[in-house]
Amino acid sequence: QVQLVESGGGLVQAGGSLRLSCAASGRTFSNYAMGWFRQAPGKEREFVAAIKWSGGMTYYADFVKGRFTISRANANSVYLQMDSLKPEDTAVYYCASARTGSIVVIASAYPYWGQGTQVTVSS
Secondary structure, X not given: OOEEEEEOOEEEEOOOOEEEEEEEEOOOHHHOEEEEXXXXXXXOOEEEEEEEOOOOOEEEOHHHOOOEEEEEEOOOEEEEEEOOOOHHHOEEXXXXXXXXXXXXXXXXXXXXXXXXXXXXXXX
């Protein structure tokens, strides 16, 4: 079965950096887009970034442009490099695999999800 496992979350001061990793298995991931979403307490899950596995095209939410970078490596790893972190970036971050090879920004287009990793940014 498809499994996505995130790691790399933690506590960091404002202005700091974290690198999230997503290890994927159980699917030919090169056929599908991958995304990162986040959910803060009391808020809905929101799109952060996505990447087309084939070709590497990326797309970002406006609030992370210039600070976060999504990338992929080999056949089953996706990363989210987060720099210049702000307290408002505090959330549980989720890795997800889309049902299509095209970049999509809505959560319902992603049938497979990891368990999430907590990112906390202190001021």
